[in-house]
Amino acid sequence: MSVATAGSKQATAPPAAARGLTERAKAERKLAWILCAPAVGLMLLVAGFPICYAFWLSLRRADLRFPDADKFIGFKNYVTVLTSSTWWQDVANTLIITVCTVTLELVLGMLIAQAMYRAIFARTAVRASVLVPYGAVTVVAAFAWRLAFDPASGFVTQAFGLDPPPLTTRSGSFLVIIMAEVWKTTPFIALLLLGGLALVPEDLYKAAKMDGASGWQRFWKITVPLIKPALMVALLFRTLDAFRIYDTVFIITRGANNTETVSVLGYQQLVNRLNLGLGSAVAILIFFCVILIALAFTRFLGASPARR
């Protein structure tokens, strides 16, 4: 808003000499805003508005099973959520999955990126195969892993004679969820890191090698600092993505064995219990968690996806 008024103020009182330029600039601005308007309007409509609406719902006793009891109840839904052990258990579950997947992905992604970067032969084959998990639909990937670990018919359970079958225990279920998620999304990290690696000048490695630096030293002193921007952005995107994990958990356990995540909890409240008030409170809390994670990354770890 303030941007628009500043623009018009500038345009109303132009010095006579600069008039032509200002007219042109004004026309350019107008065109730019017209071009951006549909995209911005749509984003506000499909993302901005529903968030505000969810916040409004979260302040009401909006339970579709009792439509007549719908009334404003302030922050009571938040109190209910924040004092329930389910919410905190689910936050813990989500954090376990997030931390494990992102850490594993970072290590694996770095190894794969290095393998792709150094692969003397079959570079295209490696890149192509790495893109396979990326192209696989998340639901399909989750099914592949669930069926592979199926207590009765899964080939992994059979081949390794796993007993008890992983999907019947909590830690085993987490393991399968994490592996499915890691499989699906490591390619993304690997490709971003590969992009970073390509920007490191080869001469630096040669110089360091001459000076007697070991491979390990070259990795930590040259590679890591230079690809840090790509690394942080990959880390930020993946952390936010992992925190909202829904598809994989829904398919593999549907929250059984105490593996429910916050997004699954929100879904259960909204769709199965039809409690829009509580569900929206969960949704808004997740939204704040995501903002906190993004802020932590951009402020303290120096990730800057918007830097251009």
Next chain:
Amino acid sequence: MEEDTSRRKLLWTLAVVVVLVYALIPVIWIISLSLKTPETIGDGRFLPSEWTLNNYSDVFSTGFFTAALRNSIGIALIATVISLAFASMAAYAITRLEFPGKTAILAGALAVTMFPPISVVGGLFNLWRQIGLYDTWIGLILPYLSFALPLSIYILSAFFREIPWDLEKAAQMDGATPMQAFRRVILPLAMPGVFTAGILAFIAAWNDFLFANVLTSTDASRTAPVALAFFRGASQFTDPSGAIAAGAVVVTVPILIMVLIFQRRIVSGLTAGAVKG
């Protein structure tokens, strides 16, 4: 020294093999599962001992899956086309024109990509039920724009920035009309970026499960991933794994082929926003 490099070569070759196996095994497993007969589906072997294509004919014999496939294709395509049209306009303005609010739009688009879908879907669920968009194509296309648009704006801005726009002026000086200059010079240069953004937006829409799971309920708009998640066997006593696997292959293989054909573009699109910084 000589021995050291050859050992190193062997090590990286081994790494490459591990990567290949790691990436391909789950996909091979699901394909193998889809080819197993009902009698052998529970045998827990990695490769089928008896082959059959019955799972595929089963999957296509019910309207349940074919309708879902049709919905998935239609909804993802329309969402992609709409987001490409509007994102191209916005990205052109962002890269070519001077105006206040440019950074705000880019930052806003970035913020929207980080929105957790679960935070958006509840409000849409209630609203759609009231205004009649629940369980319709439009009811899914609109939320898909919430991630397809910012994604496309980002990728297109990165690509448009690389276009040598002076060529347009040069063409006009050589006597081309502005329209000719745009059609013959700028459009061919811009198309790869538009195409890349389109593939990535399509894959993202195709992949969605949460929105489709909450905002659809019947064959009218249920998409393929949701159909897979709620697959039941022909009777209560039939294991649906074979049918699920066949459906999964049908949903995945076209995307995989597309990804492999356009792998260069996909890689450049994925890294466009992040690495160039």
